[in-house]
Amino acid sequence: MFKHVFLTGPPGVGKTTLVKKVCEALESSGVGVEGFYTEEVREAGRRVGFDVVTVTGERGHLSRIRDVAGSSHGRREYTVGQYVVDLPSFESLALPLFTNVRSADAGGRKVFVIDEIGKMELFSQSFIRSVRQTLDSSSYTILGTIPIPKGKPLGLVEEVRSRRDVKVFTLSKENRNSILQDILAALRNCLKQTS
Ligand SMILES: Nc1ncnc2c1ncn2[C@@H]1O[C@H](COP(=O)(O)OP(=O)(O)OP(=O)(O)O)[C@@H](O)[C@H]1O
16 A cells, blocks of 8 residues: 655646645645645746745745856855755755654644655755655655656655655646546545554
């Protein structure tokens, strides 16, 4: 039996949009949801980066394109293509969300949103450790997103894909409007299990 649900699919296919819809449905039926989304940020029609947004609505930078990222002040720079990752900002917002996972204090089984486990987020070793702890947690079911394999394999993403307790849904433009109920059913199945 699987314990976690991940969505994958090409960039921009609608993973974040669907994760938010799933969360709304879960919350309105009384399921506790924690975690974060990543959202693209546009200025004057141009994508300038990504923000981390917690389920409770706090927002911070994940990355910005080089010309708006500002100086790194001599710190090591983490880049993905044209984007400079703001690791301190990502970690200060995302890592505290995992506190309850570490204290095993979910107070009943809850859903933990991790949107996404991608190249930018994987610069953080503390994030990698926190995701592994959540995968092994007996109190949390993860609703996560992972990129489709492209280029060099991403260690943690491959780990997630190969786990027997993870169910992966692949989104496409064809199925993105009809798959919500299947994802909800899979998550409800996970939440029913006691471990
Ligand atoms: N079912 C849908 N029908 C039409 N447009 C959609 C649908 N789902 C998402 N979109 C639009 O597609 C764009 C990308 O959506 P979203 O950010 O959810 O994709 P994503 O797969 O999470 O992207 P990324 O790979 O950048 O994380 C947004 O502008 C969103 O409004």
